[in-house]
Amino acid sequence: MYRERIRLNSLHDKVMSAAEAAALIKDGMTVGMSGFTRAGEAKAVPQALAERAKLSPLKITLMTGASLGNDLDKQLTEAGVLARRMPFQVDSTLRKAINAGEVMFIDQHLSETVEQLRNKQLPLPDIAVIEAVAITEQGHIVPTTSVGNSASFAIFAKQVIVEINMAHNPNLEGLHDIYIPTYRPTRTPIPLVKVDDRIGSTAIPIPPEKIVAIVITNKPDSPSTVSEPDSETDGIAFHLINFLKQEVAEGRMSNNLGPLQAGIGNIANAVMCGLIDSPFENLTMYSEVLQDSTFDLIDAGKMSFASGSSITLSSRRNADVFGNLERYKDKLVLRPQEISNHPEIVRRLGIIGINTALEFDIYGNVNSTHVCGTRMMNGIGGSGDFARNAHLAIFVTKSIAKAGAISSVVPMVSHVDHTEHDVDILVTEQGLADLRGLAPRERARVIIDNCVHPDFREALNDYFTKACAIGGHTPHILREALSWHINLEETGKMLP
Amino acid sequence: MYRERIRLNSLHDKVMSAAEAAALIKDGMTVGMSGFTRAGEAKAVPQALAERAKLSPLKITLMTGASLGNDLDKQLTEAGVLARRMPFQVDSTLRKAINAGEVMFIDQHLSETVEQLRNKQLPLPDIAVIEAVAITEQGHIVPTTSVGNSASFAIFAKQVIVEINMAHNPNLEGLHDIYIPTYRPTRTPIPLVKVDDRIGSTAIPIPPEKIVAIVITNKPDSPSTVSEPDSETDGIAFHLINFLKQEVAEGRMSNNLGPLQAGIGNIANAVMCGLIDSPFENLTMYSEVLQDSTFDLIDAGKMSFASGSSITLSSRRNADVFGNLERYKDKLVLRPQEISNHPEIVRRLGIIGINTALEFDIYGNVNSTHVCGTRMMNGIGGSGDFARNAHLAIFVTKSIAKAGAISSVVPMVSHVDHTEHDVDILVTEQGLADLRGLAPRERARVIIDNCVHPDFREALNDYFTKACAIGGHTPHILREALSWHINLEETGKMLP
Numbered sequence: 001m002y003r004e005r006i007r008l009n010s011l012h013d014k015v016m017s018a019a020e021a022a023a024l025i026k027d028g029m030t031v032g033m034s035g036f037t038r039a040g041e042a043k044a045v046p047q048a049l050a051e052r053a054k055l056s057p058l059k060i061t062l063m064t065g066a067s068l069g070n071d072l073d074k075q076l077t078e079a080g081v082l083a084r085r086m087p088f089q090v091d092s093t094l095r096k097a098i099n100a101g102e103v104m105f106i107d108q109h110l111s112e113t114v115e116q117l118r119n120k121q122l123p124l125p126d127i128a129v130i131e132a133v134a135i136t137e138q139g140h141i142v143p144t145t146s147v148g149n150s151a152s153f154a155i156f157a158k159q160v161i162v163e164i165n166m167a168h169n170p171n172l173e174g175l176h177d178i179y180i181p182t183y184r185p186t187r188t189p190i191p192l193v194k195v196d197d198r199i200g201s202t203a204i205p206i207p208p209e210k211i212v213a214i215v216i217t218n219k220p221d222s223p224s225t226v227s228e229p230d231s232e233t234d235g236i237a238f239h240l241i242n243f244l245k246q247e248v249a250e251g252r253m254s255n256n257l258g259p260l261q262a263g264i265g266n267i268a269n270a271v272m273c274g275l276i277d278s279p280f281e282n283l284t285m286y287s288e289v290l291q292d293s294t295f296d297l298i299d300a301g302k303m304s305f306a307s308g309s310s311i312t313l314s315s316r317r318n319a320d321v322f323g324n325l326e327r328y329k330d331k332l333v334l335r336p337q338e339i340s341n342h343p344e345i346v347r348r349l350g351i352i353g354i355n356t357a358l359e360f361d362i363y364g365n366v367n368s369t370h371v372c373g374t375r376m377m378n379g380i381g382g383s384g385d386f387a388r389n390a391h392l393a394i395f396v397t398k399s400i401a402k403a404g405a406i407s408s409v410v411p412m413v414s415h416v417d418h419t420e421h422d423v424d425i426l427v428t429e430q431g432l433a434d435l436r437g438l439a440p441r442e443r444a445r446v447i448i449d450n451c452v453h454p455d456f457r458e459a460l461n462d463y464f465t466k467a468c469a470i471g472g473h474t475p476h477i478l479r480e481a482l483s484w485h486i487n488l489e490e491t492g493k494m495l496p
Numbered sequence: 497m498y499r500e501r502i503r504l505n506s507l508h509d510k511v512m513s514a515a516e517a518a519a520l521i522k523d524g525m526t527v528g529m530s531g532f533t534r535a536g537e538a539k540a541v542p543q544a545l546a547e548r549a550k551l552s553p554l555k556i557t558l559m560t561g562a563s564l565g566n567d568l569d570k571q572l573t574e575a576g577v578l579a580r581r582m583p584f585q586v587d588s589t590l591r592k593a594i595n596a597g598e599v600m601f602i603d604q605h606l607s608e609t610v611e612q613l614r615n616k617q618l619p620l621p622d623i624a625v626i627e628a629v630a631i632t633e634q635g636h637i638v639p640t641t642s643v644g645n646s647a648s649f650a651i652f653a654k655q656v657i658v659e660i661n662m663a664h665n666p667n668l669e670g671l672h673d674i675y676i677p678t679y680r681p682t683r684t685p686i687p688l689v690k691v692d693d694r695i696g697s698t699a700i701p702i703p704p705e706k707i708v709a710i711v712i713t714n715k716p717d718s719p720s721t722v723s724e725p726d727s728e729t730d731g732i733a734f735h736l737i738n739f740l741k742q743e744v745a746e747g748r749m750s751n752n753l754g755p756l757q758a759g760i761g762n763i764a765n766a767v768m769c770g771l772i773d774s775p776f777e778n779l780t781m782y783s784e785v786l787q788d789s790t791f792d793l794i795d796a797g798k799m800s801f802a803s804g805s806s807i808t809l810s811s812r813r814n815a816d817v818f819g820n821l822e823r824y825k826d827k828l829v830l831r832p833q834e835i836s837n838h839p840e841i842v843r844r845l846g847i848i849g850i851n852t853a854l855e856f857d858i859y860g861n862v863n864s865t866h867v868c869g870t871r872m873m874n875g876i877g878g879s880g881d882f883a884r885n886a887h888l889a890i891f892v893t894k895s896i897a898k899a900g901a902i903s904s905v906v907p908m909v910s911h912v913d914h915t916e917h918d919v920d921i922l923v924t925e926q927g928l929a930d931l932r933g934l935a936p937r938e939r940a941r942v943i944i945d946n947c948v949h950p951d952f953r954e955a956l957n958d959y960f961t962k963a964c965a966i967g968g969h970t971p972h973i974l975r976e977a978l979s980w981h982i983n984l985e986e987t988g989k990m991l992p
Contacts, residue, residue, distance in 0.1 A: 001789065032590060039905065055572070057861055086698065098969050099967055099968050099969050100967060101937055101964060101967070102970075104934075104935035104938060105935055105969060106916065106933060106934070107916075107969075108917060109917055115843075116932070116933070119748065119846070119887060120746075120747065120748045121748065121920075121932045121933065122932070122933045123933070134989070165664040184754065184756065184844075184845065184846040185690075185845070186689075186748075187689070187844050187845075187846075188844075189683070189685030189687065189840075189844065191685065193682075193683070193684055193685070194681075200576070242518040242597070243626075250616075251616065252615060252616045252617065254681075257881070258680065258681065297497070299968070300783050312686060342839065342843075343839040343843055343884070343885055344685075344839065344843060344844070345839075347839055347840060348610075348680075348683050348684075349680065349681070349684065350681065350683075350841070351616070365912065370968075370969070372968055372974065373968075373970070373972050373977070374907075374963075374966070374967070374968030374969070374970055374972045374974075375967075375968045375969060375972055376969035376970070380917055384884075384915075384917060387821070388839070388880075389839055390882055391615060405979055408564065412973065414868075414972075415970065416861065416912035417915055417917075418917055419880075419912055419913055420603075421603065421604060421605055421608075421880060421913075422878055424617075436612070436617045436618070437612070437617065437618045437619070438600075438602070439580070439600035439601055439602055441597055441600070442600060454542050457977070467870075468597060469980060470870070471595055471596060471597070471869045471871075472595050472866075472869075472870030473601060473603075473866070473869055473870070473871060473872035473874070474866055474869065474870055474872070475597075476869050476870045478870075478908075478910065478978050478981050478982045479982055481869070481978060482974050482977060483977065484976045485974050486975055490972065
């Protein structure tokens with residue numbers, strides 16, 4: 001019964017329908033919603049808002065943790081609700097609207113959104129909509145499968161709508177660790193020094209009178225869309241795990257490697273799965289999202305603790321993990337994304353960050369976001385938070401795409417998200433390039449020799465040789481630097 | 497008398513000539529030398545090494561804090577000594593050799609070099625050469641006008657050569673604060689929470705038996721090359737200070753602004769000078785290099801404390817500051833560059849970072865380093881350390897260069913050092929663009945309207961309009977994106 005989940009009795013009369021709650025959201029408002037990597041998003045109120053907007057148009061600025069599930073970004077886009085959207089998304093309908101210039105998308109480092117709110121550099125949310133498993137006796141909000149930006153949204157918003165989702169196991173309570181940095185100029189160090197440290201509270205502390213509506217829902221998170229490893233992702237995992245073994249052998253790492261971060265997606269998931277059969281022990285994660293592979297590693301006795309900001313599982317894994325949460329609960333913590341991705345912590349812990357590149361160039365600059373320099377895919381997400389300060393900043397991708405029309409390694413990337421200064425290791429199924437301590441001309445040699453698909457190696461070698469003849473610290477032929485992307489746009493493939 | 501400066505008597509017999517000390521450096525060695533922004537570099541040993549190499553060739557990997565004075569990079573380059581050089585330089589002879597591919601230059605975030613050494617990701621220095629004002633009774637080294645990477649170089653090197661420079665005021669002792677982060681996985685927070693906190697020791701703690709040679713010198717640092725403000729730099733300062741006033745008026749900052757960081761160079765120096773006549777009070781700096789303007793602000797009663805990693809002054813200011821150091825000493829501290837530039841501290845303190853751009857594009861990506869995407873100027877320095885985590889990441893540049901042949905605002909930068917995600921404010925003498933919370937298309941509008949020189953505004957407007965018609969989150973016309981740079985290379989100017 002939902003009344004047991006609202007443990008502050010005075011809030012019971014705030015229960016209302018999703019449509020009634022959505023009516024609190026007015027045209028022009030800034031709204032902060034829960035949801036991170038399709039986990040723990042508020043489900044009923046945004047849907048009701050989209051329904052209402054079909055009859056009575058309105059526009060809002062929508063801030064979330066990261067991507068939403070249950071096609072909510074699609075519904076909100078189709079209903080014309082989104083004027084502005086930040087800091088991340090993965091929805092194809094919204095993506096089209098962003099690329100058409102219809103929705104203003106502010107693509108941000110995931111650790112930074114609430115810092116900018118705290119400093120009044122972004123408009124504060126008028127209203128927050130947060131999914132919860134419960135409201136405590138104090139009126140504090142217990143999140144569900146993600147923390148994301150929920151805590152700061154609830155703290156900064158004037159009004160808070162809570163969705164109590166009966167589909168989530170109530171024993172998620174206790175999993176979260178809510179820590180909010182203090183205001184400058186009296187901010188103190190974040191007191192987290194180990195992956196499993198708990199430094200905050202298990203619920204979001206807000207004055208209960210800010211809770212203006214409670215909506216009861218019963219709808220699961222969307223399953224993750226991660227597919228099974230294939231021969232290329234297995235190849236990437238193979239090269240990367242061999243490299244990590246060598247790092248251990250050479251004394252640069254202990255056999256537990258240090259805390260791992262893995263971006264969302266097939267390749268990073270495959271790499272993590274590859275660790276099951278590795279010689280490493282007592283692995284830990286300090287990551288944004290905990291995926292199937294995290295629990296596979298825990299089940300295999302390989303992983304002793306995982307810290308994230310969300311749990312996003314496949315249909316296969318979902319019932320098993322959340323139905324048997326007690327089995328995992330002492331090995332897990334979910335934190336605000338400001339803390340899961342915080343540069344201070346990433347640098348302190350010495351994280352191994354594994355993220356996916358859309359393309360990279362022969363000098364090691366990485367494009368994570370823009371197809372042919374213009375069209376947004378998803379957003380930079382947390383990749384910059386981790387790569388800049390990681391012990392090892394690793395980017396992975398298959399060497400070719402679209403059946404060989406596209407090389408993921410190009411003369412010059414068409415958009416830069418991670419500069420040569422922030423990229424240590426590049427891996428494709430062809431091999432691994434270790435760029436540490438190398439100058440650009442040396443990087444090019446290692447990248448071309450190790451990462452490029454054979455179909456493109458000669459052309460890149462030619463480019464590099466000709467560019468070196470012209471000269472420069474980072475040799476380029478400006479007339480040809482983007483020619484592969486121009487070919488792709490004009491002919492459908494990068495090389496004639 | 498130099499013997500008074502070597503307070504551990506057992507080290508007196510280590511005094512030798514620069515040539516004898518330089519003989520300890522062997523072909524193929526990795527050498528870590530003091531020196532940061534042309535301050536506090538070892539002077540005699542590298543010169544002796546260059547002399548020796550003319551007779552008996554040798555190659556080394558040279559690591560410093562940042563740039564060296566006294567033409568040392570020039571002499572070492574001309575003598576063919578430099579095989580590899582990191583993490584920064586400003587010498588025109590070395591620059592030519594780097595761009596010719598003769599010296600492998602590893603351009604690094606200045607906070608990261610010693611982190612990579614600590615993690616064995618770069619070869620440890622075989623030998624360190626450190627300028628000092630004194631050696632303590634414990635055999636610890638008291639640096640001179642910079643700390644840079646000297647402490648970690650001395651700690652990591654097997655052997656240490658100390659240059660005692662009699663030209664430096666011995667009462668520099670006490671100015672330094674040497675703190676070294678502990679090794680992972682037991683690293684703890686850096687306990688610095690205020691600009692004026694002292695968290696370490698006043699000398700570099702090494703076992704005295706590592707000191708294998710002491711060379712006595714008497715040669716000043718090179719004066720800074722910063723020129724006086726001109727009408728353009730005054731214009732930039734005017735726009736920026738107006739903006740800061742508005743930030744205070746709107747309650748986003750207090751009247752002391754928060755800690756300031758200013759990159760080296762004329763424009764940043766002019767902006768800092770502009771603060772003398774501003775209404776702000778009790779200013780502080782948490783920066784890399786303290787320049788003339790720092791002391792002008794202290795003298796004017798505007799600045800209460802300045803933390804840096806070096807002091808680099810003009811001839812005009814040098815004798816006055818170092819001859820009257822007692823006047824400033826309680827308002828200054830010099831730290832290792834790992835700490836002056838540390839992401840953890842930059843984010844905690846909420847620094848206002850002011851750095852110079854070579855060029856930026858209509859979407860706010862900044863090129864700090866590469867002329868036409870290929871030829872290295874100096875290096876990224878600390879600009880990335882600060883910009884990524886600053887409260888405000890500000891980049892400044894004059895809107896045109898080379899008498900109007902070059903626009904500093906271009907359709908697409910030819911090299912990216914700071915991505916759109918890391919750039920808040922852009923300023924030229926034309927005006928200021930506040931990019932916070934804006935999507936790329938909105939950024940372009942603000943940048944073109946405010947920062948571009950009138951001679952280039954129409955052409956950029958045309959590019960942007962045509963690109964928007966094609967579409968994309970970050971609209972570009974790939975065939976034209978680098979055409980301004982191509983024109984420049986081929987015709988000497990960006991537009992026909």
